[in-house]
Amino acid sequence: MGTYQAWDALGDPTRRAIVECLAERPRAVGELAEVLPISRPAVSQHLKVLKEAGLVSDQATGTRRVYRLNPAGLSALRDQLDTFWSRALEGYQSAVENEEKT
Amino acid sequence: MGTYQAWDALGDPTRRAIVECLAERPRAVGELAEVLPISRPAVSQHLKVLKEAGLVSDQATGTRRVYRLNPAGLSALRDQLDTFWSRALEGYQSAVENEEKT
DNA sequence: ACGAACGGTAAGCTATGACTTACCGACGAC
DNA sequence: GTCGTCGGTAAGTCATAGCTTACCGTTCGT
Structure with missing residues (x-):
């Protein structure tokens, strides 16, 4: 249930593609496999990770x-990200303003 | 440049620990290595990834x-996450309707 | 009942990436 | 100048994660 699993899950580009795909509309496993450049079992394995991370839910129909x-x-x-962000701002303004780039 | 590198970067638990550490306050490389259970060169490598992902910036002092x-x-x-989230809600309420074919 | 479609799991291969030690350059103290 | 500190890079090792094919159970159609 740790939300850190979600970060691990989204660390994989294929799983992010799945998430983007599911953001459009819910899909069956086979539909995802058609779009993605990987096999259907691979999709199943990714969906398992995403489900354990609490990012997706599934529903059997037939x-x-x-x-x-x-x-x-x-x-x-997003809540976690907000926490990081606000704390980053605190430490940011307390530091001297010296910016640089790559 | 690509914000997708940020997701890859945060996919590693050690780099998330670094980010949490830097959220408290800015730190030097050696300071991070003291706290973390890895060597200093490993910290440098992680910081390089985080920097290329645009998640951290560095400043040389002496x-x-x-x-x-x-x-x-x-x-x-966070903006990316918001996009996913809102689109997920859209697909959520429209999921009651029929699905469409490929 | 049989067969086909859908999908989860097992076993195995391979590549990537996270770590190590060793080395080197840059800067400050003296 | 020399020495010590700080940190980035190189080279190499090893584990893990992602992919594949093969297999099996479940469900629907006929």
Whole structure:
């Protein structure tokens, strides 16, 4: 249930592609496999990781299994990001302003 | 440049620990290495990834090099997350309707 | 009942990436 | 100048994660 699993899950580009795909609309496993450049078992494995991370939920309809994004998982991630962001600003303004680039 | 590098960067637990550490206050490389259970060169390598992802910035003071969080990088990440989240909600309520074919 | 479609799991291969030690340059103190 | 500190880079090792094919259970159609 740790939300840190969500970061690990989204660390993979293929899983981010799946998330983007599911952001459009819920899809079955086979539909995702058609779009993505990987096999269907690979999609299943990614979906398992995403599900354990709380980022997606699934619902069986007949022999198909439709996956969709879990808004709660995404909002939990955003809350964490907000915490980092606000704390970063605190440490930022307390430091001397000297900027540089690559 | 690509904000997707930020997701890859935060996919590693050690780099997330570095980000959390820098969220408290800016630190030099050696300071981070003291706290973390890895060697100093490993910290340098992680910082390089975080820097290329736009999540941290560095500033040389004498022989020390102080790293801090880059709020712009974090906010860019949050914007992406918001996009996912809102689109997930759209697909969520429209999921009641029929699905469409490929 | 049989067969096909859908999808999860197992086993195995391979590549990537996270770590190490060793080395080197840059800067400050003296 | 020399020496010590700080930190980035190189080279090499090793584990893990992502992919594949093969297999199996489940469900629907006929």
